Amino acid sequence: xxxxxxxxxxxxxxxxxxxxxxxxxxxxxxxxxxxxxxxxxxxxxxxxxxxxxxxxxxxxxxxxxxxxxxxxxxxxxxxxxxxxxxxxxxxxxxxxxxxxxxxxxxxxxxxxxxxxxxxxxxxxxxxxxxxxxxxxxxxxxxxxxxxxxxxxxxxxxxxxxxxxxxxxxxxxxxxxxxxxxxxxxxxxxxxxxxxxxxxxxxxxxxxxxxxxxxxxxxxxxxxxxxxxxxxxxxxxxxxxxxxxxxxxxxxxxxxxxxxxxxxxxxxxxxxxxxxxxxxxxxxxxxxxxxxxxxxxxxxxxxxxxxxxxxxxxxxxxxxxxxxxxxxxxxxxxxxxxxxxxxxxxxxxxxxxxxxxxxxxxxxxxxxxxxxxxxxxxxxxxxxxxxxxxxxxxxxxxxxxxxxxxxxxxxxxxxxxxxxxxxxxxxxxxxxxxxxxxxxxxxxxxxx
Amino acid sequence: xxxxxxxxxxxxxxxxxxxxxxxxxxxxxxxxxxxxxxxxxxxxxxxxxxxxxxxxxxxxxxxxxxxxxxxxxxxxxxxxxxxxxxxxxxxxxxxxxxxxxxxxxxxxxxxxxxxxxxxxxxxxxxxxxxxxxxxxxxxxxxxxxxxxxxxxxxxxxxxxxxxxxxxxxxxxxxxxxxxxxxxxxxxxxxxxxxxxxxxxxxxxxxxxxxxxxxxxxxxxxxxxxxxxxxxxxxxxxxxxxxxxxxxxxxxxxxxxxxxxxxxxxxxx
Numbered sequence: 001x002x003x004x005x006x007x008x009x010x011x012x013x014x015x016x017x018x019x020x021x022x023x024x025x026x027x028x029x030x031x032x033x034x035x036x037x038x039x040x041x042x043x044x045x046x047x048x049x050x051x052x053x054x055x056x057x058x059x060x061x062x063x064x065x066x067x068x069x070x071x072x073x074x075x076x077x078x079x080x081x082x083x084x085x086x087x088x089x090x091x092x093x094x095x096x097x098x099x100x101x102x103x104x105x106x107x108x109x110x111x112x113x114x115x116x117x118x119x120x121x122x123x124x125x126x127x128x129x130x131x132x133x134x135x136x137x138x139x140x141x142x143x144x145x146x147x148x149x150x151x152x153x154x155x156x157x158x159x160x161x162x163x164x165x166x167x168x169x170x171x172x173x174x175x176x177x178x179x180x181x182x183x184x185x186x187x188x189x190x191x192x193x194x195x196x197x198x199x200x201x202x203x204x205x206x207x208x209x210x211x212x213x214x215x216x217x218x219x220x221x222x223x224x225x226x227x228x229x230x231x232x233x234x235x236x237x238x239x240x241x242x243x244x245x246x247x248x249x250x251x252x253x254x255x256x257x258x259x260x261x262x263x264x265x266x267x268x269x270x271x272x273x274x275x276x277x278x279x280x281x282x283x284x285x286x287x288x289x290x291x292x293x294x295x296x297x298x299x300x301x302x303x304x305x306x307x308x309x310x311x312x313x314x315x316x317x318x319x320x321x322x323x324x325x326x327x328x329x330x331x332x333x334x335x336x337x338x339x340x341x342x343x344x345x346x347x348x349x350x351x352x353x354x355x356x357x358x359x360x361x362x363x364x365x366x367x368x369x370x371x372x373x374x375x376x377x378x379x380x381x382x383x384x385x386x387x388x389x390x391x392x393x394x395x396x397x398x399x400x401x402x403x404x405x406x407x408x409x410x411x412x413x414x415x416x417x418x419x420x421x422x423x424x425x426x427x428x429x430x431x432x433x434x435x436x437x438x439x440x441x442x443x444x445x446x447x
Numbered sequence: 448x449x450x451x452x453x454x455x456x457x458x459x460x461x462x463x464x465x466x467x468x469x470x471x472x473x474x475x476x477x478x479x480x481x482x483x484x485x486x487x488x489x490x491x492x493x494x495x496x497x498x499x500x501x502x503x504x505x506x507x508x509x510x511x512x513x514x515x516x517x518x519x520x521x522x523x524x525x526x527x528x529x530x531x532x533x534x535x536x537x538x539x540x541x542x543x544x545x546x547x548x549x550x551x552x553x554x555x556x557x558x559x560x561x562x563x564x565x566x567x568x569x570x571x572x573x574x575x576x577x578x579x580x581x582x583x584x585x586x587x588x589x590x591x592x593x594x595x596x597x598x599x600x601x602x603x604x605x606x607x608x609x610x611x612x613x614x615x616x617x618x619x620x621x622x623x624x625x626x627x628x629x630x631x632x633x634x635x636x637x638x639x640x641x642x643x644x645x646x647x648x649x650x651x652x653x654x655x656x657x658x659x660x661x662x663x664x665x666x667x668x669x670x671x672x673x674x675x676x677x678x679x680x681x682x683x684x685x686x687x688x689x690x691x692x693x694x695x696x697x698x699x700x701x702x703x704x705x706x707x708x709x710x711x712x713x714x715x
Contacts (some may be wrong), residue, residue: 013713075712079548082709094548102546107472116468119461120549148475 001091003172003203004054004077008086011047011072011227046072048227049086054220056091057201059194061208061218061235063242069227070207074098074176077205092171092203095121099176101161106150110141113149114164121168131167138189139163159186166193172203211239247320247417254319254390254413262411265297295392295411299404303339303397306374307332310393310414321384323418323427329379331395333406340370342405346379347394348386349410356386356425362400385427388418448705455550462553462560469561488569491524492517499638509640509671514576518670519637519663521573525566526603526659527628529559533607534614534621541715551711552704555607563600573670585673591680595665598686602658602693608700612707615714635659640667658692661685 047069054060062070075081076088078096103120104113114135118128128135136145139159144152152160166173173194194217197204208214214221214235221238223231230245231238311328312318321327329346345360361368392410399405434440474480496513509515533555537544544551577584614620634657636644641664644651654660665686680686 075545080545081712096546096548099542099546103543105468105472107475108468112468112471116461116464119464120547125460125464 001056002053002089003056003058003091004052004060004205005089006053006073006077006086007051009047009050009073009076009083009088010045010085011069011076011081012043012045012084013072014043045084046227047076047083047224050222050224050227050229051086052222052229052232054203054205056203057198058219059198059204059206059217061206061214061221062224063208063211063214063221063239064224064230065246067226068224070224071098071176072227073224074174074205074207078174090172093122093168094172094174095165095168095170096174097162097165097176098174099161100158100165101149104149104157104161107148109147110136110145110149110152110160114145114160117161117164118168121165123168135160135163135167138167138193140186155183162190166190170202172205173197174205174207176207177209211243215239243417247415250415251319254415258319258412261295262297265295265411294409296409297407297411298409299396299398299406301406302337303333303335303342303405305331305395305397305406305408306334308393308395308408308412310412319413320415320417323384323386323388323416323420325384327381327384327414329381329393329395331377331379332374333377333397334374335372338370338372339405341399342368342371343396343398343400344368344377345394345396345398347396349392349394350425351390351392354425356391358394360396383429384416385429386416386418387422387424387427388416390415448702451550451705452701455552455556458550458553461549462557465553465557466560466564469557470564473561484565484568485572487565488517488521488524489572491520492572495520495638511580514580514582515640515667515671516638517573517576518667519635521566521569522599522662522666523632523635523637523659524569525562526599526606526662527632528565529562529603530606530610531624531628532558532562533611534624537611537615537711538618538715544715545712551708552608552701555611555704556604558611559600559604559607562603577670582671583673584670588669588673588680591665591683591686592669594690595662595669595686598665598690598693599662601690601697602662605693605697605700608697608704612700612704612711615707615711631657631659635663636667637663658689661689 050069050073052060062073064070072081074096075098076083077090078094078098079088079090080096080098101113101117103117105116111132114132115125115128118131118135119125123131136142139156139162141152141156141160144156149157149160175194194204198217204217206214206218218235220233221231221235222229223238223242225245231241308329308331309317310319310321311330312321313326331344333344335342343360343362345358345362347358348356350356390413392413394407394409395412396407397405398407432440470481470484474483477483479486492513495516499512499516536554536558537551540554543549543554610620610624634654636654641654641660644654661682664682665680668680668682
């Protein structure tokens with residue numbers, strides 16, 4: 001049996017145009033555009049031709065980026081807005097956790113608000129009286145229940161709203177990204193409540209950005225992208241497709257960001273060694289304090305780093321890597337005339353500007369013989385043992401004594417993604433071991 | 448539409464609690480609290496009687512003038528504050544309409560009802576004045592009072608529905624309305640008696656077209672002129688016609704509200 005059935009749902013919103021915003025009754029009457037103003041011509045489809053079905057007792061997730069139509073879909077299911085085309089059918093009592101405490105009146109007490117909010121959500125007075133203690137208990141606001149709601153902290157406010165909504169005892173529960181309302185302990189309590197709902201065979205529709213939650217809880221997932229269905233079905237498959245897609249966008253964004261940084265630097269610095277004149281002297285000498293310098297490029301350009309790329313295992317350029325992957329930093333260098341005395345270096349910085357790792361060929365006692373022309377230098381990382389985050393890199397070519405040929409400061413970035421949410425700046429390869437007295441189960445569901 | 452109207456019965460519990468909340472919240476934090484419901488009409492009455500008995504003494508034969516004024520002013524306050532408040536109620540509760548599923552017409556209805564409660568609180572003041580001036584009421588006429596009340600309730604609710612729904616789309620209605628209600632006030636025989644307007648004149652005809660005229664006359668006849676004209680309630684024809692017209696207006700208002708309902712969540 002289906003609890004929610006959406007077929008061919010399209011929701012068209014009116015886009016605000018100047019004409020419409022300033023349209024008033026007076027002008028509408030004067031120009032006789034009253035009827036036309038009520039039927040706008042500029043529109044925007046937030047949800048386009050979306051169909052899905054949620055069987056009774058299952059938990060269904062909707063994921064997607066900001067503005068992909070998730071919340072609109074939820075409002076359509078809740079019946080708060082009506083679809084422009086198509087239909088939505090829901091079996092049983094709905095409770096929508098779209099905004100917690102939306103109906104609270106700030107001037108009156110928590111107790112009275114619980115009653116009014118409960119009635120608004122479809123409970124009778126008697127039902128609320130019966131559940132009142134449970135609601136207050138759940139919200140952890142016992143001492144403040146008779147104080148006006150305006151004196152509540154935002155956490156208390158949200159918790160009370162959540163407690164009322166969850167105690168409506170719906171057949172279908174709609175949740176829009178509301179689990180971020182409390183501290184850790186409260187979040188756990190909410191999750192326990194959801195689990196209890198599932199056990200009792202209730203249907204849950206969950207809109208969230210927390211992919212973990214989706215993988216853990218949902219039986220099926222719908223992935224929306226600009227109002228259209230991009231994927232549906234098994235959570236793990238859909239989530240991983242979604243992650244890949246997000247990574248692609250991130251890659252594009254990072255690339256654009258880097259390109260902008262380099263462009264800025266190139267404008268400020270000489271583009272070739274010959275142009276290194278007095279006026280551009282700043283660009284030759286390194287900044288006074290190397291460690292606080294932001295992105296930039298300096299050096300004499302006798303050896304020029306013309307291109308830097310981050311390559312994956314397969315040799316394709318990428319900027320979003322999985323932690324533990326093999327990655328290379330490849331620089332294309334050009335010596336305009338024969339040079340001896342060259343050192344190549346690489347440094348990796350995290351978002352806080354902390355140097356996670358830095359090395360060069362001199363430190364590692366590699367002596368580079370005289371060369372000229374265009375060459376490639378590759379810094380190969382066997383396993384990228386870094387925690388999740390965005391990193392920037394320095395690459396440099398200089399003399400042993402530090403005289404810079406070409407120094408690129410923080411001009412390239414890459415992002416590390418990790419299934420393990422560990423923290424720090426360094427992840428040593430490690431395992432956990434226990435003696436027989438401690439039994440351990442690997443609950444990680446991924447490969 | 449009629450289905451939705453029937454559904455509304457299910458929400459009477461909500462309407463009840465919202466009216467109670469409205470009344471509680473209004474005076475929360477003030478020293479006199481609920482007494483303001485009594486004091487406000489009293490002060491209003493004092494202001495008007497001061498103006499019309501001392502500042503602009505009029506030649507009106509209606510004595511005591513303050514009592515005459517109060518008979519029309521009290522119901523008018525109910526009507527005009529309901530309509531004015533209703534014009535903003537959907538917008539100010541925008542968050543609620545966007546986030547919670549419930550029939551939005553509850554909001555203007557609550558506005559009308561909570562103002563009605565204020566009106567009812569004003570009645571004891573009126574009764575106090577009647578006793579003070581020793582003006583007995585005629586029992587058969589008093590039986591008409593609930594009908595007058597019902598007529599005004601339906602008329603006011605109809606207006607509130609229309610105004611609240613239209614204001615969502617035309618925000619400046621709210622500003623126009625303030626002046627419109629002032630004009631309407633002076634175009635209603637509240638501060639002057641209808642008998643002072645020459646019968647058959649244009650003004651008389653226009654005043655007759657004003658629905659609130661008939662309400663004001665009815666209140667005045669019941670409370671101020673008992674037994675004049677002698678016998679049963681003399682204005683009953685006008686009132687009954689108005690009752691049916693009000694039902695018509697209410698149905699039209701509800702129809703309009705129902706048609707615009709789906710746009711509220713997007714517009715407010």
